[in-house]
Amino acid sequence: MISVGALDDIPTDEGVRIQADVPIAVFRVGTGTESEVYAIDDTCTHQRASLADGWVEDCKVECPLHSVCFDLRTGQPDGLLTKKPVRTHQVVVSDGQVYVRLSTEVNQPEEGREVEVA
């Protein structure tokens, strides 16, 4: 597992980027005990852009370059620009610390892939 840092250090409705084998974007949605943390691959599947810099709304992140929206729970994009999902990764919050367990799957955007929901 990769340590992300303290939950309180992740701003609400914003992303932080951490470096694993590939960059991972970690998002905190909502505040206090209601907040959820999600982790997805950071690089937009459409073109090079960091999703951690994107706009978070309705449990989706909008790519800062082309506005493709990815669901933070499933990694699925919506809209017409790309059909290729980003991988999702398991998030563990323990004692106020956030950890990410990387998905082991290869990023093969075929149908029927299993999705880990954090």
Add this chain to the structure above:
Amino acid sequence: VTRTVTVVGGSLAGLSSARALRERGFDGRVVVVGAEPRPPYDRPPLSKDFLAGTVTADELALLSPDDDELDLEWRLGRAATRLDPAARTVELDDGERIASDGVVLATGAAARPLDDSAPDGLHTLRTVADAEALRERLRPGARLVVVGAGFVGAEVASTASALGVTVTVVEQASIPFERALGPDVAAVCARLHERNGVTVYTGVGVRRVLANGAVRGVELADERMLAADVVVAGLGARPCVDWLVGSGVELDGGVRTDAGGATNLPGVVAVGDCAASYRRYTGTVTRLEHWTNAAQQPAEAVATLLGQRPPAHPAYEVPYFWSDQYGCRLQFAGHREPGDRVDVVEGDLGSTSFLAVYRRGGEPVAVFGMNQPRLFGRWRRQLAARLPSMD
């Protein structure tokens, strides 16, 4: 009777139109005509990663396996030659006539050539084939002159210099992008070339390309000579609308449309680079060559064609473009006019990371970011709030 919509144009705007037709429930025939033999692909990487050789042609493909379900009839490698609104047909260069209840004009734009000559080593960049041909020439040590410091020219200069090519840029304007970005921000962008070892001559045009079968250099308007093995004309693009002259569709530096993509002809809409459309954001008729416009204008134009209510999110109507040069990401949204005040709200103009907000009467009207995607995204959204309500 099977209803047919013909989409004339097989690139981003055409494909987005075809997808929007299906997404909005149109279940008749959809015929997509594309002048290039290649299925739709993404053009922005052609001057960046594809030219650098780090992205393959296959990776540019815009079609995904899901698109098979769209059941589109493709006519690739064929150009439309005539629109006959009375007979409701689109005619192709091989003589086929497609009876069409609706037509989406999405023929895009073509690179403006430097002149009529075509010596070996003189290039423009618009298609995969163009980029492949140019890439062959960008060998380390080669001498490249880029004519025009617009986005294509600037990106080619950036990519080529990273490949070890000796690059010189010639730009007619005294500061490239001055009209779009204003003098201060434009000057910062222009400095990127020099910071990266690229020589820039501004305020001077090119009189002619010197060639002896193959390119040998260019002669500038002030009679200076620049030696070159390769010359790229980055002089912008002109809309592919010549085939529509005489059809009755109104042309005005592109196919004239209203904000919803409707032309003066019933059942005919236009989208993307070929469309000179009324823009709610600026209140003007403008032809945009922005990727985002080509990707997003079709949703509304197709709604117009089908007589449906347009999508409820007009945020895309804030004009937006981006560019990657010398490792810097440049993003601009909105519309700048002379006299707008520029506030640097993050970083400073002497660095390669800053955000500038343009204000008119105190109100933000445009935003430029260099390596500031997160902050830029927030300001871009704020600009959408200026749009008049669609109702």
